[in-house]
Amino acid sequence: MPKQEFDVLIVGSGHSGGMAAQVLTQKGISCLMLDAGPEVNLATNRVSKNPWELPYRGMNKPGRLPHVVQANEFNANQWVDEKEIPYTHDPASPYNWVRVRMLGGRSLFWGRQSFRMSDWEFKSLDKEGVGDNWPISHADLDPFYSKVEGIFRVSGRKEGKAHFPDGNFLDADYGPDSTTVKKITEIAQGRGYLVSKIRASNGRNGQASSVNLLLPEAMATGKLQIVPNAIVRELTVDKNTGKVNGANFLDRHSKQELHVKARVVVLAAGSLESVRLLMNSGLANSSGMLGRYIIDQLYGVQVVASVPEARGGSAAEGLMGGTALLPRFRNLQKGEKNNFSKGYGMMIASGGAAQPGFFADYGESLQKKLDFHSGACMTASIYGERLPRFENHVRINKLVKDAWGIPVLHAEVKDSANEHNMAKDAADTAEDMLKAAGWDILSKTDKFHPPGYSIHEVGGARMGDDPKKSVLNKWNQSHDVKNLFQVDGGCFVTCGWQNTTLTMMALAMRSAEYLAEQMKTGVI
Amino acid sequence: MQAIAAAPAVPALVTPALVTQQNMQAQTAPARPAGPLASGKRDAVGEPVARFFSATQLAALHRLCELLMPPMGGNPGAIEAGVPEFLDFHVGQSPADRQQMYRSGLELLNSRSAAKFGKAFAALDATQADAIIRPLLVLVPWQFELPKEPGARFMAAAHDDIRVATRNSREWTQAAIAAGRRPVGAQLYFFPVDPVYKG
Ligand SMILES: Cc1cc2nc3c(=O)[nH]c(=O)nc-3n(C[C@H](O)[C@H](O)[C@H](O)COP(=O)(O)OP(=O)(O)OC[C@H]3O[C@@H](n4cnc5c(N)ncnc54)[C@H](O)[C@@H]3O)c2cc1C
Numbered sequence: 001m002p003k004q005e006f007d008v009l010i011v012g013s014g015h016s017g018g019m020a021a022q023v024l025t026q027k028g029i030s031c032l033m034l035d036a037g038p039e040v041n042l043a044t045n046r047v048s049k050n051p052w053e054l055p056y057r058g059m060n061k062p063g064r065l066p067h068v069v070q071a072n073e074f075n076a077n078q079w080v081d082e083k084e085i086p087y088t089h090d091p092a093s094p095y096n097w098v099r100v101r102m103l104g105g106r107s108l109f110w111g112r113q114s115f116r117m118s119d120w121e122f123k124s125l126d127k128e129g130v131g132d133n134w135p136i137s138h139a140d141l142d143p144f145y146s147k148v149e150g151i152f153r154v155s156g157r158k159e160g161k162a163h164f165p166d167g168n169f170l171d172a173d174y175g176p177d178s179t180t181v182k183k184i185t186e187i188a189q190g191r192g193y194l195v196s197k198i199r200a201s202n203g204r205n206g207q208a209s210s211v212n213l214l215l216p217e218a219m220a221t222g223k224l225q226i227v228p229n230a231i232v233r234e235l236t237v238d239k240n241t242g243k244v245n246g247a248n249f250l251d252r253h254s255k256q257e258l259h260v261k262a263r264v265v266v267l268a269a270g271s272l273e274s275v276r277l278l279m280n281s282g283l284a285n286s287s288g289m290l291g292r293y294i295i296d297q298l299y300g301v302q303v304v305a306s307v308p309e310a311r312g313g314s315a316a317e318g319l320m321g322g323t324a325l326l327p328r329f330r331n332l333q334k335g336e337k338n339n340f341s342k343g344y345g346m347m348i349a350s351g352g353a354a355q356p357g358f359f360a361d362y363g364e365s366l367q368k369k370l371d372f373h374s375g376a377c378m379t380a381s382i383y384g385e386r387l388p389r390f391e392n393h394v395r396i397n398k399l400v401k402d403a404w405g406i407p408v409l410h411a412e413v414k415d416s417a418n419e420h421n422m423a424k425d426a427a428d429t430a431e432d433m434l435k436a437a438g439w440d441i442l443s444k445t446d447k448f449h450p451p452g453y454s455i456h457e458v459g460g461a462r463m464g465d466d467p468k469k470s471v472l473n474k475w476n477q478s479h480d481v482k483n484l485f486q487v488d489g490g491c492f493v494t495c496g497w498q499n500t501t502l503t504m505m506a507l508a509m510r511s512a513e514y515l516a517e518q519m520k521t522g523v524i
Numbered sequence: 525m526q527a528i529a530a531a532p533a534v535p536a537l538v539t540p541a542l543v544t545q546q547n548m549q550a551q552t553a554p555a556r557p558a559g560p561l562a563s564g565k566r567d568a569v570g571e572p573v574a575r576f577f578s579a580t581q582l583a584a585l586h587r588l589c590e591l592l593m594p595p596m597g598g599n600p601g602a603i604e605a606g607v608p609e610f611l612d613f614h615v616g617q618s619p620a621d622r623q624q625m626y627r628s629g630l631e632l633l634n635s636r637s638a639a640k641f642g643k644a645f646a647a648l649d650a651t652q653a654d655a656i657i658r659p660l661l662v663l664v665p666w667q668f669e670l671p672k673e674p675g676a677r678f679m680a681a682a683h684d685d686i687r688v689a690t691r692n693s694r695e696w697t698q699a700a701i702a703a704g705r706r707p708v709g710a711q712l713y714f715f716p717v718d719p720v721y722k723g
Contacts, residue, residue, distance in 0.1 A: 038718040049713040051692035052567055057610060058692045058709065059685070062618035069668060074711040102717065229718075300668065356687060357664030357680070362592045362657065445665040 006032040006225075007519065009247060009262035011232045011277065014105025015501050016488040016508040017268030018210030018218070019148070023512035024266075025223035029519060032260060034230040034249055036269075037101035042108065042207075049074070067096045069453060078102075078109060085402040087409045095411035096452035097272065103228050105270065106455065107209035112201040114154045115498035116145050116165040120332065121385075124494045128331060130341040131388045134493045135465045135474035138165055144506035144513075152208050154502070156199030164194060164327040170202060178321040180307055180350045180378060183437050185324050191433075193329040198347075201502075229253060233406050234281040235265055235484070243483045244283070250404050264483045264515065264524060268508065271489040272394055275460040276409050278486075279396045284461070284478040289471050291394045293459040294413050295495040298344070298384030300448035301423045303430035304354065305439035310376035320351035320375060328385070328497045330425065340421040344384035345497040346430060352377040358443040378439055380430035384422050385497045386415070386451070388459060413451040423448050456500040458489035476511035483524050487511045567694045572609035576616030576623075581630040582608060583646035585682075588633065591653055592683055593690045598703050602686050605693035611685060622681075629678025632660075 008024055010017050013035040024031050051058025054073045065071040068079050080099035089095045100106045120127055122134040122141075146168040148154075155172035174197050177185065185195045201208040218224040229252035236259065238245045246261040267274040275291050278284045310320050330336070330343035354373040359366055397410035427446035434441060451457075464470025467479035472491045478484040487508035489500055496503075518524040574582055589602035602608070615626045633645040636656050641648060645656060660679035662671050667684075670677045690696060692709055700707040 040717050045715050045717065046712040047715070048710050050694070050697055050707070051709045051711075052694040052697065053565070054713065056614060056617075057689055058711075059614060059688060062614065062622065072711075074713050076714070077716045078714045300666070302665075355664075355667060356683065357667050360658075360661040360663050362661065362683060363594055364596055367596050443663070443665040447666040447669065449668065 003261065005246075005261040005263065006030055007262070008032070008264045008266055008515070009034065009260060010266045010268055011035075011247065012105060012268035012270065012273070012488065013103050013215065013226065014100075014210055014268065014270065014488075015107045015110075015214075016504050017266070018104070018107065018214030019505045019508040020266050020268055020485075020487050020512040021218040021224055022214045023509055024516055025218040025221040027513075027516040027520075028221075028223065029516055030223050031218070031225070032262065033224060033226045034232055034247070034260070035101075035103050035105075035226065035228050036231040036252065037103060037105075037228060038252070039103040039226075039228050040108075067094070067452075068098050069096065069449065070098060070455075075109075085408070086400060087411060088397050088400055089411045089413075093412065093414050094450040095413050096450050097409075097411065097457065098452065098455045099270065099273070103226065104209045104211035104215075108207075108211065110208075110455075110501060111499075112203070112208050113499040114149070114152065114156075114199050114201045114502040115327075116141075116167055117496045117498050117503050118163045118165050120163050120328070121494045121496035121498075124342075128341060131494050132462075132464065132469075135463055135470075140474075141503070141506050141510065144510045145502065148502060148505045148509060151213055152201035152502075152505075153203060154199060154201050157197045159194060159196050159327075161194055161327070163332055164196065167199070169199070172197065172199075175322070176318075177324075178350055179319045180310075180437075181322045181324050181348075184348050184350075184378065184433060187433050187436050188324070188326055191329075193326050196325045196327055198323060198325055231404055231406070232269070232277060233257065233404070235277065235283060237281075237283070237481075242481065244481055250406075252404075255404055264485070264519070266512070266515070267484070267486040267490075268488045271458050271460050271492075272409060272411075274486050274488055274490050275394060276396070278461070280407060284471055284480050284484060286480050287468050287471060289462065289469060291460050292390050292392075293388040293462050293493070294392045294394055294411070294451070294457065295386050295388045295459045295492065296451055296457045297454040297495060297497060298382070298386055298415075298419055298423060298448050299454045301382045301384070301426045301430075301446055302443070303380045303427055303434060303441065303445075304352070304358065304443045305378045305434035305437075305441050306354070306373045307376050307378060307439050312372050313375065315375060322351075323347060323349045330422075338421075338425060340418045340425065341387065342385040342418075342422070343497060344382045344422060344426050346380055346382050346426065348378060348380045348430075348433075350378055351375055352379045354442055373442065377442065378434055378437075380434065382423075382426045382430075383454075383497045383499070384419065384426065384448070385495060387418050388462075388494055389416070392451070392459075394460060411452070415451065419448070420446075456489070456495065458492035458495050458500055458504075461486050461490035462493045463491040464493065475514040476507060477515075485511055485515060565694065567606070572606060572613060574609050574612040576612045577627070577630065580634060580644060580646075581627060582612060583644065584630040584633045585611060587646045587648070587653065588630075588657075588682060589686050591650065591657065593686050599699050600690070600693070600695040602690045605690045605695045607686055607689045607693070610689050610693075611682075614685070614689075625674070625678050625681060628674065629682060632675050632678065 007030045010033045060073045124131040125133045149168040156169040158166040230249045232247045232249045235244045244265045326346040328343040392413040394409045396407045400408045423446045461471040463472040586608045593602035595601035637645040660675045662676045697707040
C-alpha cells in the first residue's frame with residue numbers, strides 16, 4: 001500500500017529540529033519527524049542515589065565513554081554509547097564528540113547559557129580580517145533571536161554594546177554584587193573591559209528543551225507526526241530531478257529498513273550527524289566543503305585565587321558569592337596588537353573551593369589547607385573562540401560501521417598556535433586581574449580540552465553566497481539540492497566565544513519561515 | 525482387608541484440612557511491603573575479595589590509603605571505607621594502561637622503600653613513608669591530564685581515586701548521618717534507556 005508523502009521530513013528532534021517543526025507546522029505544513037532515539041520520561045527515568053549504591057561507587061565503569069569528560073556513573077546512560085556508535089580520530093589528535101540520542105536530543109541536558117552572536121562573529125573577515133563573513137549579519141537575525149528569546153524566556157542584563165548584543169530579556173534578578181565581585185568588576189572596567197552577567201534560558205517548569213517548549217506546540221497543530229527509534233541511514237534522490245524525495249531509515253531495535261517519502265528534507269541531527277548523513281548519501285558536496293571548517297570553543301583554562309579575608313571560614317556577609325561575566329574584550333579595538341586573533345569571554349565566580357591538586361600535600365595537612373580555602377576562592381575560566389580552518393574536518397571512515405551498519409565519521413580537528421596563544425593570554429590576564437585585587441593565586445593553567453569538549457561543535461556545512469565555497473546558502477538551503485535544508489549548527493562560519501544554541505535556534509526559525517514561504521508560493 | 529479397601533488408591537495430595545489451613549494463611553498473610561523486597565545493600569553485607577593486585581602490591585596500596593586519606597573530622601578514612609579492596613576491583617576492571625600504571629606505581633613504592641629503608645612500603649612508619657611519598661607529589665592545576673612522569677602520574681591518580689572512593693563510600697554517608705550532617709554525593713541516577721533489543 002503506498003504510504004503518505006509528507007510535506008517535510010525533519011531528521012532530529014533537538015533544539016534545531018524542534019524549532020523547525022514548530023514553525024512549519026504552525027504554518028500548516030505537514031511534517032514527519034524521525035529521531036534515532038527513544039522518548040524518555042525524565043521524571044520517571046531518574047532517581048536519586050548515593051554513589052555507593054552504584055556498581056562502581058559513582059566512579060564510572062572504567063573505559064566507558066572515554067571521550068565524554070562530562071560523563072559520570074550517574075549520567076552515563078544519557079550519552080551515546082561510544083561502542084554502539086563509534087567515531088575515529090588519530091590518537092595524537094583527540095576529538096571529544098558528546099552526543100545524546102533521545103527525543104529532544106541535547107536540549108534535555110544543556111546548561112541554558114544563551115548569548116547572541118554579534119557582527120564581530122558574523123562579519124569576522126570585514127571587522128578583523130580573520131576567517132570568512134557569514135552571508136547574514138546580526139540585523140538579519142535580530143527578529144528571530146527576539147522570538148526565540150521569548151519562547152525560551154531568556155533573562156539577561158542589557159548593556160547596549162554592539163559586540164554583546166542585547167535581547168528580548170526577562171528581567172533577571174542577580175541580587176546585589178558581593179564585595180569580591182564588585183572589586184574584580186572595578187579592576188576589569190579599569191582596563192576597559194565590559195563586565196556583565198550570565199544570560200540564560202529560564203524555560204518552563206525547570207526545563208528549556210525541545211520536548212517542553214517546541215514539540216508540544218507543533219503537535220497541537222495536528223500537523224506533526226514523530227517517530228522515535230528511527231535511524232536515518234541515507235537520503236534518497238529522484239533520479240530525474242536530482243532532488244531529495246525522502247529517506248531510508250532503520251528501526252533501532254529490529255534494524256529493519258524502511259523508506260519514507262517527503263517533498264522537502266530538513267536535517268537537524270546535530271552539526272556532525274547531519275554532515276555524516278549527507279556524506280553517506282553522497283549529496284550536497286559540489287563545493288568540496290562538506291565536513292570542512294569544524295569549529296567549537298576552547299574551554300579549560302583556569303586561574304584560582306584565594307581571598308585572604310575569606311579564609312578559614314571568616315568571610316563577612318556579602319564578601320563572597322556571585323559571578324562576573326566578561327564578554328570578549330580582546331582584539332575589538334583597531335590597532336590592538338596581540339599574538340592571536342579573535343578573543344575569549346571570561347567568567348569569574350566568587351566563593352568556590354580549592355582542589356586537592358593545588359597543593360602537593362596529603363592527609364590531614366592537605367585537608368587543613370582545603371578547609372582553610374574553602375569558600376574563599378575566586379575562579380576565572382574562559383570561553384575561547386577557535387578559528388575556522390579548512391584542514392579541520394570530518395570524513396567518512398568506510399572501515400568502521402556503527403551497530404546499524406552505517407559508516408562512521410573520522411574527525412581530524414587540531415588546534416594551532418592561535419588557540420595556544422589565546423589560552424596563554426587568558427591565563428595571564430586572569431592571573432593579573434586576580435593579583436591586582438590583592439588575592440593570592442592558588443592555581444593557574446593555560447591548558448585546555450581537546451576540540452569538541454565544549455559540546456558546541458559547529459561548521460561542516462557552512463553557509464555562504466558562493467556555492468563554490470559553501471554548502472548552504474544564507475537560508476540554510478543546500479546550494480546543490482534546493483529541497484534540502486540543514487538547520488543545526490552545521491551552517492556556522494565562525495563559532496564565536498558565545499554558547500551557540502540560541503543562534504542555532506534563531507537560524508532554524510529563520511530558515512523554516514523561509515521554507516514555508518517558498519512552499520506556499522510553490523517555488524519549492 | 526476392609527481397612528485396606530477403605531484406603532484410597534491414590535492418597536489425596538492435599539487433605540481438605542490442610543487446604544483450609546492454607547486458605548486461612550493466605551487470608552491472614554501480611555501485606556507485601558510498599559518498598560522492594562530485595563532492599564539489602566551489597567556493601568552492607570559483604571566483604572570485598574581482592575583479586576587483582578599481588579599481595580605485596582595490595583599491602584602497599586593499603587598503607588598508601590592509610591596515609592593519604594586517614595580518618596579526619598569524624599569521617600572515616602580510606603581503610604574504614606574499604607578503599608584498597610574497592611580499588612583492587614576498579615583497577616582490575618580498567619583498561620590495560622591504568623592497570624599497568626597502578627601496578628608499576630605500587631612496585632615503585634616498594635622498590636624505593638627497599639632501597640632506602642630495607643623494607644616494603646607497607647612496613648614503613650609515617651616519617652619513612654613521607655620520604656617516599658613527597659617526591660612523587662606534584663601540583664596538578666589541570667586535573668584532566670595526569671603528570672607525564674610515571675611515578676608522579678601514579679601518585680596523582682591514586683591520590684584522587686583514594687579521596688573520591690572514600691568520600692563516595694557508604695561509611696562516609698553513614699558517618700555524616702550519625703553526626704547530623706547532610707550526606708553529600710547523592711545525585712540523580714539516569715536509568716539505562718530502552719536498550720536495543722538483542723533478541
Ligand atoms: C551538558 C550540556 C550542556 C550544554 N550547555 C549549553 C549551554 O549552556 N548553552 C548552549 O548554547 N549550548 C549548550 N549545550 C549545547 C546544546 O545542547 C546543543 O548546541 C544543542 O542542543 C544542539 O541542538 P541540535 O538540535 O542541533 O542537536 P541535538 O540536540 O544533538 O539533536 C539531534 C537529534 O538528532 C537525532 N539524530 C542524530 N542522528 C540521527 C539519525 N541518523 N537519524 C535520526 N535522528 C538522528 C538525535 O537522536 C538527536 O535527538 C550543552 C550541551 C550539553 C550536552
